[in-house]
Amino acid sequence: MEYVISVLLSGISVGGQYALIAIGYTLVYGILRLINFAHGDVFMVAGLMGIYFTATMPYSVSIPLVIIITVVLGFVIERAAYKPLRNAPRMSVMISAIGVSYLLQNTATYITGGQPMTYPVIPFLAGTVNVAGTHTKWVVIITPFLVLALVVALNQLINHTKIGMAMRAVSKDFETSRLMGIKINSVISATFIIGSGLAAVGSVLFFTNYPAITPTAGAMPGLKAFVAAVFGGIGSIPGAVIGAFLIGICETIIKGLPSSWDVSVFSDAFTFALLIVILVFKPQGLFGEAATDKV
Amino acid sequence: MSEQLLKIENLKVRYGGIEAVRGISLDVRAGETVTLIGANGAGKSSTLRTVSGLVKPAEGRIIFGGEDITDKDPTYIVSKGLMMVPEGRRIFPNLTVLENLKVGAYLRKDDLDEDIEKVYEYFPRLKERSWQEGGTLSGGEQQMLAVGRALMGRPRLLMMDEPSLGLAPIVVQEIFRIIRQISESGTTVLLIEQNANMALHVADRAYVIENGMITTEGTGEELLKDEKVRAAYLGSTS
Ligand SMILES: Nc1ncnc2c1ncn2[C@@H]1O[C@H](COP(=O)(O)OP(=O)(O)OP(=O)(O)O)[C@@H](O)[C@H]1O
Ligand SMILES: [Mg+2]
Numbered sequence: 001m002e003y004v005i006s007v008l009l010s011g012i013s014v015g016g017q018y019a020l021i022a023i024g025y026t027l028v029y030g031i032l033r034l035i036n037f038a039h040g041d042v043f044m045v046a047g048l049m050g051i052y053f054t055a056t057m058p059y060s061v062s063i064p065l066v067i068i069i070t071v072v073l074g075f076v077i078e079r080a081a082y083k084p085l086r087n088a089p090r091m092s093v094m095i096s097a098i099g100v101s102y103l104l105q106n107t108a109t110y111i112t113g114g115q116p117m118t119y120p121v122i123p124f125l126a127g128t129v130n131v132a133g134t135h136t137k138w139v140v141i142i143t144p145f146l147v148l149a150l151v152v153a154l155n156q157l158i159n160h161t162k163i164g165m166a167m168r169a170v171s172k173d174f175e176t177s178r179l180m181g182i183k184i185n186s187v188i189s190a191t192f193i194i195g196s197g198l199a200a201v202g203s204v205l206f207f208t209n210y211p212a213i214t215p216t217a218g219a220m221p222g223l224k225a226f227v228a229a230v231f232g233g234i235g236s237i238p239g240a241v242i243g244a245f246l247i248g249i250c251e252t253i254i255k256g257l258p259s260s261w262d263v264s265v266f267s268d269a270f271t272f273a274l275l276i277v278i279l280v281f282k283p284q285g286l287f288g289e290a291a292t293d294k295v
Numbered sequence: 296m297s298e299q300l301l302k303i304e305n306l307k308v309r310y311g312g313i314e315a316v317r318g319i320s321l322d323v324r325a326g327e328t329v330t331l332i333g334a335n336g337a338g339k340s341s342t343l344r345t346v347s348g349l350v351k352p353a354e355g356r357i358i359f360g361g362e363d364i365t366d367k368d369p370t371y372i373v374s375k376g377l378m379m380v381p382e383g384r385r386i387f388p389n390l391t392v393l394e395n396l397k398v399g400a401y402l403r404k405d406d407l408d409e410d411i412e413k414v415y416e417y418f419p420r421l422k423e424r425s426w427q428e429g430g431t432l433s434g435g436e437q438q439m440l441a442v443g444r445a446l447m448g449r450p451r452l453l454m455m456d457e458p459s460l461g462l463a464p465i466v467v468q469e470i471f472r473i474i475r476q477i478s479e480s481g482t483t484v485l486l487i488e489q490n491a492n493m494a495l496h497v498a499d500r501a502y503v504i505e506n507g508m509i510t511t512e513g514t515g516e517e518l519l520k521d522e523k524v525r526a527a528y529l530g531s532t533s
Pocket of ligand 1: 310311315333334336338339340341342382489
């Protein structure tokens with residue numbers, strides 16, 4: 001019983017961390033119809049910054065700084081690599097995104113020398129706590145609440161503010177949005193800023209539970225978050241969040257099955273099998289709209 | 296004569312190799328209702344889209360309120376008081392009726408309540424549907440919303456691209472009744488229409504555009520009597 005609880009708790013927590021990354025994919029896709037392949041690497045860079053900054057600064061400074069610089073990074077990537085291709089075919093923008101992804105990975109290799117880097121033990125996240133008879137890290141308890149709070153805040157922003165209204169308008173019709181006086185580029189930047197900021201928060205939570213960061217450490221969580229976004233119906237924020245929790249929980253359950261069954265190595269394959277099954281029955285994902293122009 | 300609000304000089308628009316607008320000059324004075332009529336593909340929408348900044352002209356100048364806006368972007372042009380009701384309505388299907396109206400006032404920072412009330416007075420059917428998503432409205436209601444949305448920007452010049460397209464005769468009449476009211480309330484209107492008969496009746500002045508060029512101009516009454524216009528656009532041979 002205690003084992004079941006601890007597996008569930010950690011599944012929810014991993015799911016929440018994927019959710020924070022998945023929102024970035026789904027927001028950007030919703031507006032630009034672009035799969036931002038660099039998003040997972042932005043997440044990795046946030047992790048590395050977490051290591052370097054916490055080494056020299058107190059947490060109260062270093063963690064906000066990680067978030068701020070990740071946001072700036074997301075903004076700059078969009079302006080430098082995607083905005084010049086606004087009128088180019090979508091495939092060109094995707095190639096640009098893949099290029100940015102490698103640029104970030106290579107830069108990380110250059111800076112770290114390719115060595116796995118150990119994430120700092122942040123006391124209020126990595127400390128342990130006793131829940132229902134099982135010892136678990138604080139981060140496992142904090143993650144779902146923090147994710148919930150951020151998702152509620154994001155939902156408020158999108159549905160009840162002027163910039164949120166502009167984001168919804170732009171996601172449907174660039175040209176008419178411009179005729180209303182909306183600056184398309186500012187709205188697009190806003191989505192990258194939000195997505196990167198959430199990924200930065202996700203990186204602090206995720207890497208606290210992770211042995212080491214390598215230059216490709218963003219790839220797997222990034223891919224799973226992307227799967228979560230597709231699974232939930234890409235473009236839909238609730239879809240991405242629910243998809244991420246489902247994937248996190250399923251994956252942790254498989255990893256936690258008795259070792260005599262010998263299935264835990266297949267947990268990643270299972271994630272993708274799940275995606276394929278869902279997409280066979282619901283091609284547009286759980287909450288996606290049946291649109292025609294999707295990639 | 297009153298002040299010139301919009302002046303288009305020798306406008307040319309090219310798409311790739313095709314010249315869709317081939318040297319159009321026209322003007323709209325403050326307070327007037329001017330209509331642009333012409334067959335499919337004549338270049339009417341291209342002209343309006345160029346004025347609103349969506350399309351960059353190959354040649355020519357566009358002066359609005361005394362200022363050259365030829366190379367300005369749509370946001371700037373909207374901020375100067377030029378709003379467009381685009382061809383095909385183009386309301387935001389995922390925004391509610393009320394949000395669609397608010398988005399029309401995107402650049403305004405003042406209170407919108409009074410303007411929203413005014414739009415609801417013009418179109419009471421929108422008021423009842425204030426919380427409905429735009430995409431669920433009927434075609435006629437969507438057109439009313441598109442007009443209302445543009446009015447929310449408090450335009451000095453309201454440009455409308457075929458507001459009667461695809462609507463039942465009774466709805467067409469309602470739309471034209473509102474256009475007349477908008478015009479009487481002091482807003483300058485530039486109207487594109489296929490429905491030449493209705494358009495010429497509400498318009499002070501009119502231009503006929505054929506193959507990207509203006510071929511005839513005059514007051515609404517003059518054009519209603521013009522033999523060639525009657526034959527080509529009013530479906531009458533008398
Ligand atoms: N984006 C574009 N790319 C290429 N050609 C275009 C484009 N937009 C318009 N055209 C062409 O320019 C010409 C004029 O089109 P425009 O839309 O201005 O006509 P219109 O007078 O508004 O016609 P309608 O009454 O059918 O709306 C047409 O031949 C059209 O095919
Ligand atoms: Mg047209």
